[in-house]
Amino acid sequence: MRTLIIVSHPKLEQSNTQQFLKESAAPLDDVTWYHLDAQTHFDVQTEATRIQAADRLIFQFPLYWYSAPASLKLWLDTVWLKQVAYNESGGLLQGKELGFVISFSQPLAAYQIGGAEGFSVSELLTPYRALAHKTGLTLMPPLTIPQFDYQTEAEHQALLVRYQQYLTVAHPQRFNERAEWFLTQLQSRVNSDSGQLLVDQLMERQEQLERLQMTLGELKTGESE
Amino acid sequence: MRTLIIVSHPKLEQSNTQQFLKESAAPLDDVTWYHLDAQTHFDVQTEATRIQAADRLIFQFPLYWYSAPASLKLWLDTVWLKQVAYNESGGLLQGKELGFVISFSQPLAAYQIGGAEGFSVSELLTPYRALAHKTGLTLMPPLTIPQFDYQTEAEHQALLVRYQQYLTVAHPQRFNERAEWFLTQLQSRVNSDSGQLLVDQLMERQEQLERLQMTLGELKTGESE
DSSP states (O other), X not given: OOEEEEEOOTTGGGOHHHHHHHHHHTTOTTEEEEEOTXXXXXXXXXXXXXXXXXXEEEEEEEOBTTBOOXXXXXXXXXXXXXXXXXXXXXXTTTTOEXXXXXXXSSOGGGSSTTSSSOSOHHHHTHHHHHHXXXXXXXXXXXXXXXXXXXXXXXXXXXXHHHHHHHHHOSOTTOHHHHHHHHHHHHHHHOOSHHHHHHHHHHHHHHHHHHHHHHHHHHHHHHHHO | XXXXXXXXXXXXXXXXXXXXXXXXXTTOTTEEEEEOTXXXXXXXXXXXXXXXXXXXXXXXXXXXXXBOOHHHHHHHHHHSOBTTTBBTTBOTTTTOEEEEEEEESSOGGGSSTTSSSOSOHHHHTHHHHHHHHHHTOEEOOOEEEEOGGGOOHHHHHHHHHHHHHHHHOSOTTOHHHHHHHHHHHHHHHOOSHHHHHHHHHHHHHHHHHHHHHHHHHHHHHHHHO
């Protein structure tokens, strides 16, 4: 899984959220951080090569007027041309994944009918949904980061894990894949015998859990027949 | 009615649609044409003064990736700041109108479920709907211009009328107000006695029509009581 994080933020250095995400992504293999705002012109062929090298594209940005900042739009307008990014028979983007890492200063509950913002994040992302529909990209459920600066240290740690999984795990919405990722991470960090014992036990529990889930799945299938 | 047309188009001179619209708007009083793309930086106070002078704002653009081109986004991101464009008690935009003049190269029927684009223009404009909700702007139904270059001369003439009405009439969706606008235009263009006779007759017909509509309205109200 090769992931390209396309970061759109006009004041990156001043953003605690983006600096945190940048540090969280840094140790990961096959993950590329690409900040758009330094450029005002894009070379189409260079950008096409960059996109081609990725399996998963992440649009990462703070919500400005219910959309990405202008720099992401400029990149799309100038690079995602017909016959470059897509064509009648599919093209460059076909079959790749498109994820979103979106931060905002309101609580998540503001984004719903009756909430302060009145529209859900999914509704606001409709233009990107149309874009995925057009180009053959597979959408991932967005990773939303509300009010980063008000979050506790524990919430930041949980975000780090969620973010790293979002960038690297095949299906970050599936519990088993997230658990597997967690055990692999733990494994690589454990040096003592007692630590290893803990990891082994966790792995055994995880296997038991997966067997139980499978049995449950079979029972449900039986019921519906 | 003072109208500010905010035009976002990176290649304005090459666009037949925009050149046609520019000429259509030129003879109108109290209508200002403002093209964003020449600038990469905006002075917030200058822009706020410009907005303040208008009762109706028009976002006019070709649909690029199901949204406005980057220049409109840059203008919004840098100018429509809290405490400038809006604040807790309403602010600069409160009570003004927001209209859209949107051109695209597909037929309108492409913009629906099952159509080539898969989403309606109304759905795609969700971020602007949220923006209007936030700032107290009243939305106007969009004026859409599909496939301008394939339209006939008669369709272009009809567009000119629709566009001029969209910019200047209080409620362009109401038949009576459009008819009134039309008669005023005719009046100002007629010089001969026989022409004046025609205008007088049209005006009389229009008055009869409005009286009939009013009677019909009263009958309907009576029914529902």
